[in-house]
Amino acid sequence: MSHAVARLRAKRMSSMDKPFIARGSRTPRCPGCRVMFSHCLCPLRPQVATRAGMCLIMCDIEPLKPSNTGWLIADVVRDTTAFGWSRTEVDPGLLALLADPQWQPYLVFPGEFLAAERVVTEVQAVPGKRPLFVLLDATWPEARKMFRKSPYLDHLPVLSLESEQLSRYRLRRSTRDDHLCTSEVAARCLALAGEEHAAETLDAYLEVFTGHYLDAKQSVLPDLEDAAHQRLRALALGPPV
Template sequence: MLNPPTKRSLCPQCRRPVTACICQWVTSIANVPAVLILQHPLEVNNAKGSARLLHLCLQMASLVEGEQFEEQQLQSLLHAGNQLPVLLYPSTTQNDADDLRYEAPEFVLQGQVPCNLRLVILDATWRKSRKMLYLNPLLQQLPRFSLQDMPASHYRIRKAHAPDQLSTLEAVCYALMQLEQDEGKYLPLLRAFDGFVGQQMGFRPLQINP
């Protein structure tokens, strides 16, 4: 008789199997704009995802799982502390996104006080993030902050459609650098991300060339 499978022990902090714990890469950063991570359900148990590490590292960050949110709940999440929510997302208009009900205003950094901002990130694949945007009209109406001319991603463990297509962690780091006008502050977190990526690469089966 076969023994029933046993559940693997999980780390209580990063929620990963103890053998794949990522807590060694946690680097505490006192971010000034708050960060709200809206995580698609398909990303929750994705070992390659970077959102959990990001959430553990940023002192002012919230992570909420879901695809379509109840309007009152989303309003509370976006406007907690009377901060201005800003969506980190590529620029789109109704001309090239006719499935969206609203055309988002462009976020203008000049004159903004970083501590009064809440950076909102959709942790999902490109396709799923578009669906989250479609299902939540409140997100469509947020000022849109788009990253431009980004360096190549270090995210070697997931397939990207372009060299500068970034992980959630990288995108948030570069956005916070711009919002706070401080590049050096987030370099330790990017170095921690390199360690995380290296760890995940180590779990891949060894490729033997013929």
């Protein structure tokens, strides 16, 4: 399966002088889920029809990292696009997407750093338009730099996620427990757009991915019948009628 993040990853790899080796491991990984082959979760990959779209602006080598969760968003949400970020260049495809009249873009970023008039906390229904959530996929320091140095995003309303939810992401360290990973942010956005089933599915998929990833690091086989796997399989059947 090829999606926007996979294609961006392939493009980034083709431009490198030497292969990218994930930190701490040289074990071959499944190209479909980026987990060691013994812990592959490709058969568990869900996909949910959504009205909302996702636009990932990815910092430098972020698409290459096996722990990147933007990949999970592209697995689940069919209308996901991904663009590499550069301080000096802007992908014309990104500008065209942001100007596409079918979309109402929201730049997702903490509102505490901005003037109040630019910040929104709800997704407004706009006739004839679908919500498009623009996510800066990077570490927190990198995301702040991207926000400051991307003037082509300055006209977008900024969606600030107001929540006391703590991140459950365990694959990278953060200095703050309230900094959500990209997949968690996307799930919150989907919920705000009224796409509860898609939000729950993405959340469940992240939990299963995290389990497989950590089990692989510890050389422990995943329990395919645990609560996380059962939840994901139930959600993959579709929303309750």
